[in-house]
Amino acid sequence: MKSLRSRIIIIIVSFSLLIALTVAFLSFNISMRYLTESQRQSSYINVQLLGNEVDSELNTILSFCNRLELDSAVENYLTNVPAVRNESITAYHRLSMDVWNHLNDEYRLNPSHDLISRFMVATPDGEDFLHIAIVQNNTTVELADSVISAPFFKELLYSEDYRYTGFTTSPVNNRENIRIMPIVRPVRRFTSPDIIGFIYVEVSDELILRHLNNLNLPADSELYFTFEDGNSFRCVDRSLEKTDLPKGLVTYTLPGKNISVSVLPSGSELRNRTVFYLLIIVAVIMFIILTGAVIYILLKKIINDPVDALILKLKKVGNGDFSRDPAIEWDNELGEIGRGINSLSYNVDALFQAKLKDERERQALEYRILQSQINPHFMYNTLNTIKWMASIQGADGIADMSTALSRLLKNVSKVADPLIPLKDEIALLNDYFTIMKYRYGGTIELSYEIEDDDLMTCLVNRFSLQPVVENAIFHGIEPRGSAGSIDICVYSKDERLCIDVSDNGVGMDEEAIERLFSADETSSNDFFKEVGVANVNSRIKFSFGEEYGLSAESVPGEGTTIHYILPIKRK
Structure with missing residues (x-):
């Protein structure tokens, strides 16, 4: 059988290793996730900055193209140049030169004109055209025909909006293998949709390449640009190579354009950061293991000697030595094992019994609070005798009051049944009010408004209405010094029984309402001196739960309403 010490050693070592492995696993996963997200976020910021720079310059070029489409000089040239050429060579050259100078001025005014390696304005058949280029060809006769015969021309010309097919070899300068991004837009008459010519623009790959110097990317990161139809290009040594996209890219798409900038995050940077975090994790694991070893040494010193002494004592007990050994009564938990269990068991049992007794007494007291110090049965019999004598002598008022009081006393004696139907509680209230009505000479009135007779069978606390009416x-009414009325409304709301007791008395302020529900509040009637509004509220909560009870609304000088909230509960 394993000793306690061996088990403690195994538990401490296992627990330390478990914590170390758990921390290592969680730390590694969290750190790798953090590193990856951090790297991807950094890469996204870089490509977003690059994309915004490219987008800004491309928008400038597109604005230039839009101006040419709407330029009246361009429309005039494309509309009239065939006829002018046939009529007069001199007029033809003059028209061409004037429009060319105008286009050259527009070209030079464009902030990104250095990115436009060539642009051309030509008639649909390419016979007449004007063009401006940074690099001139040896011959310009077939320039327009070369553009028209390019594979991308018709697709771009008849597109509803700008299309970006990526970078390709210039169709008019293919000997130098210059890569450009072509833009082709139709020119229409201002007054009709007829195409009278086209604008051709070659955008240099410097649109992208000249921004790479400002890009802060590790050496082994890869940068890609993707255009429409899935045409992708990789930036390699200040050049663009057409290629397929790898997985794991961080991509930013230019606003309103089918052009995206992607970067493949650096693997070496992630590995370097991973090694750094792994070193931190190893240091944490070593610290946890070292801490576990220190805890083991301390526990061994604290527990070993007491456990050896307890084992020795148990052996003596097994050999018949039942004498008290003060040496094992240390001032700690182990010292309490021998002398405290029996005392603890006794104390817990005594405390439980006392608690149970107190609870029973409290419940009994809650339902005996209506008992008077007089004998209710004796008073009940005596009042019946008075009733009959008053009836014989024609004193109907005395007979009514005696009858009402005797019924009250009879119900007081039935404290064993704390919950009664509402109709019985109202009957008790009527007996009490009969006495009060004679006392005040008929200057007070009590009325009822019952929403549904079925609610009269709901259970309520015995003598729960009388204290509120008495109050x-x-x-309320007596300090007013004049006649008054009390209205009782019974209705259901949200599957709960609601009773409102309203009077037209002097009303109360907030401070008086707080005193009304305080624990010290009691009835002013000597016979029911232990029963007040606060007591009724407490008994309702005790019987049905804390969500039920009383609340009050009052306006000084106008009256008070006490609201009852009770469950709809029947026998």
């Missing part, structure tokens, strides 16, 4: 009489 309305003594503290």
Whole structure:
């Protein structure tokens, strides 16, 4: 059988290793996720900056193209040049030179004109055209024909909007293998949709390449540009090579254009950061293991000697030595094992019994609070005798009051049944009000408004209405010094029984309402001196739960309403 010490050693070592491995696993995964996300976020910021720079210059070029489409000089040239050429060579050259100078001025005013390696304005058949280029050809006769015969020409010409097919070899300067991005737009008459010519623009690959120096990317990162139809290009040594896209790219798409900039994050940078974080994780693991070793040494010193002494004592007990050994009564938990278990068991049992007894007494007291110090049965029999004598002598008022009081006393004696139907509670209230009505000479009135007779069978606390009505009489109507009325409304709301007791007395302020529900509040009637509004509220909560009870609304000088919230519960 393994000793306690061996088990403690195994537990400590296992726990330390478990914590170390858990921390290592979680730390590695969290750090790798953080590193990857951080690197991808950094890469996204870089390509976003690059993309915005490219987008800004491309928008400038597109604005230049848009101006040419709407330029009246361009429209005039394309509309009239065939006829002018046939009529007069001199007029033809003059028209061409004037428009060419105008186009050259527009070209030079464009902030990104150095990115436009060539642009051309030509008639649909290419017979008449004007062109401006940074690098001139040896011959310009067939320039327009070369553009028209290019494979991309018709697709771009008849596209509803600008299309970006990527970089390709210039169709008019293919001997120098110059890569350009072509832009072709139709020119229409201002007054009709007829195409009267086209604009051809060659955008240099410097649109992208000249921004690479400002890009802060590691050496082994790869940068890609993707255009429409999936044409992708990789930036290699200040040149663009057409290629397929790899996986794991971080991509930014230019706003409103089918052009995206992508970067393949650096693998070496991620590896370097991973090694750094792994070193930190190893240091944390070593610290945890070292801490576990220190804890083991301390526990061994603290527990070993007491456990050896307890084992020795148990052996003595097994040999029949039941004498008290003060040496094992240390001032710690192990010292309490021998002398505290029996005392603890006894104390817990005594405390439980005392708690149970207190709870029973509290419940009994809650339902005995209506008992008077007089004998209710004796008073009940005596009042019946008075009733009959008053009836014989024709004193109907005395007979009514005696009858009402006797029924009250009879119900007081039935404290064993704390919950009664609402109709019985209202009957008790009527008996009480009969006495009060004679006392005040008929100057107070009590009325009822019952939404549904079925609600009269709902259970309520015995003597839960009388204290509230009593409070309305003594503290609401009586100080007023004139006749008053009390209205009781019974209705259901949200599957709950609601009772409103309203009076037209003097009302109360907030401070008086707080006193009404305080624990020290009691009834002003000597017979029911232990039963007040606060007591009724407490009994409702005790019987049905904390979500039920009383609340009050009052306007000084106008009256008070006490709201009852009870569950709809029947026998």
